Amino acid sequence: MNDKGQERDVYVAVADPTRRKLLRLLSEVEELPLHELTAQFQMGRTAVSKHLAILKEAGLVTDRKVGRETRYRLNAAPLSEIRDWVSHYEKFWQEKALLLKKLLEEE
Template sequence: MDHAYQERDVYVAIVDPTRRKLLRLLADSDELPLYELTPHFEMGRTAVSKHLAILKEADLVTNRKIGRETRYRLNAAPLKEVKDWLSFYEEFWNERASLLKKILEE
């Protein structure tokens, strides 16, 4: 399949620490332009822009143009899939910890 735009898996998008940091920075602000995001990383604007593009493909980031400037905003909705997946394992480990505690008390 040759698509000009292909949606990226949210898990693939968040696996990279740079992209997780970008998400955190955007979560702490309403929206930010690239020039305000770049100083937080030891890489150039082009590399940060590529990370933002991956986040956008996963629908984790939206952007809008204001003149020549592009401003980025977090879209946290796709992270609910990750939260739901992790919550299963949280319950799993809580049950195991409770069972271990019960065994140790006996």
């Protein structure tokens, strides 16, 4: 939760390229510990942890403690909100492409 007591917006969470890369990395495996995620970036553990916290607030990442290690896992369900929003524009562009094709065939 952020300082207003609300979940972070999924769009805000995926707006940052570092967070998108974290999501991609987590989509490729069941879960990863923080040190393995940090090794994929040119930034420190604290910075990666802050990005993961934002993803967690948006519900995109879950974590669990295993001994002294924190392991992170992707929860892709909130991404359906983005998929649904983008699908509207996909239909828009498909219609425009069909119209362009029709116009080009008429010439």
